[in-house]
Amino acid sequence: GAVVSQHPSWVICKSGTSVKIECRSLDFQATTMFWYRQFPKKSLMLMATSNEGSKATYEQGVEKDKFLINHASLTLSTLTVTSAHPEDSSFYICSARDRGRGNTIYFGEGSWLTVV
């Protein structure tokens, strides 16, 4: 079964509102999680590295004020898309590193965001 869970699986929000996506590691503690974004028929683009207890590290070109990442506990990272626009509509997927299993990476099931 899934060891990394994302919620919600899909969400529709209005332009200008904010939406939060959760990424949980279910049976291990993850000091490091990663957020990716995928446009239809495209590849996954790494957005940021989420670090438990400290600020996230954003990839070049990713607006940190637009995509807020909080990793307040060892099992939960959240991505908040602020003031969402239709161009933010995308598939967002997280992964978590399990140090106890040799740094194995587990991916969540992904979250579809549609901004209308």
Add this chain to the structure above:
Amino acid sequence: SQQGEEDPQALSIQEGENATMNCSYKTSINNLQWYRQNSGRGLVHLILIRSNEREKHSGRLRVTLDTSKKSSSLLITASRAADTASYFCATGLSGNTGKLIFGQGTTLQVKP
């Protein structure tokens, strides 16, 4: 940033044929992984090959890694219609931080 280039971008074959997908990368790596993704769904991890390995098998999958050429290939033998999906290589960078950089992907269609 995307460091992986995959070819072909799209591949269409008949059931029973073999499918080969290639991936090239630019930087030093700790490992290279292959993933499968069905349309609109999450990723399924297929196989991981470490930088000191040259070949790995898992069922009908065979992966090779040539670090001198910074390239890898995924071979699916005796393909099935259910293998229809997008396939991505992802490089785990030196330091094994868990950060993965994905290639552009190959869309495979297996016709019954």
